[in-house]
Amino acid sequence: MDQVLTGSLVLTVFQGIFIITVTVLSLSWLLIKLKKYYADINTGSHEASEVEGPPALLEHYKFQQSECRQKMQEEHTSKALFYKENILKPQEEAKRLKKENEYIKIFGPMWQTEGSVLGGEEDKLSENGDVTAGRKAARNRKVLEKINRKVADEAAIAAAAKQKQKRIITLPVEPDVDQEAVISVILRTPIGTICQRRFHDSDKIQCLLDFITTQGFSQRRYAISTSYPRMLLNNPDSLLSDYKFGKRVTLNIEEKE
Structure with missing residues (x-):
């Protein structure tokens, strides 16, 4: 009789441990998903490529992306x-x-x-x-x-x-924040405002000059420079990767002398 009670007690303990373990693992998985979801919302990178669902839903998100980019281009122009x-x-x-x-x-x-x-x-x-x-x-x-x-x-x-x-400025498609070899460029303007955009490190400096032109700062009158040590990025054919900016860099828009 004592052996039966002991065996039942052990089985109950193991069942309790198993339930607790499953609960902890489930909560951990749910916490990771929530963190990723809120991180995507904060960085603005909740793109259509991350959406899981039927092909029609993915196409809908891609269409919305295209419309958004076209609207931004029209605003820049x-x-x-x-x-x-x-x-x-x-x-x-x-x-x-x-x-x-x-x-x-x-x-x-x-x-x-x-x-x-x-x-x-x-x-x-x-x-x-x-x-x-x-x-x-x-x-x-x-x-x-x-x-x-x-x-x-x-x-x-x-x-x-x-x-x-005179030429039509066409900016390259802005990459996602979680893609490889992406640089977030923050530009301080002469009027105290800030504009920013993501670029591939394989993009040329000309892409930055085109971007500031769409923001109202003509590349014929304005240049881009680093803060310290100060260096003008005056070679439009050089690549962003040539300057080893890393994942994020702050640059200045200044009027040409």
């Missing part, structure tokens, strides 16, 4: 156009007016006129004995013509460069 119309063009116009005013202060308003043919008037002035005044006027006209040609050449060069640089 809109910001770039706003910057060009409201900041860049007024700055260029102000520089042109400043240069024009400087020419007027130095040479007077006559530098804007068409001028006259050289030679004829100087000969008449020489016949009347006013040789010095005639030569001085001729020199002034030559200087003004040279300035006009220089201004026209600079305008033509600027227009050609502007036309050459």
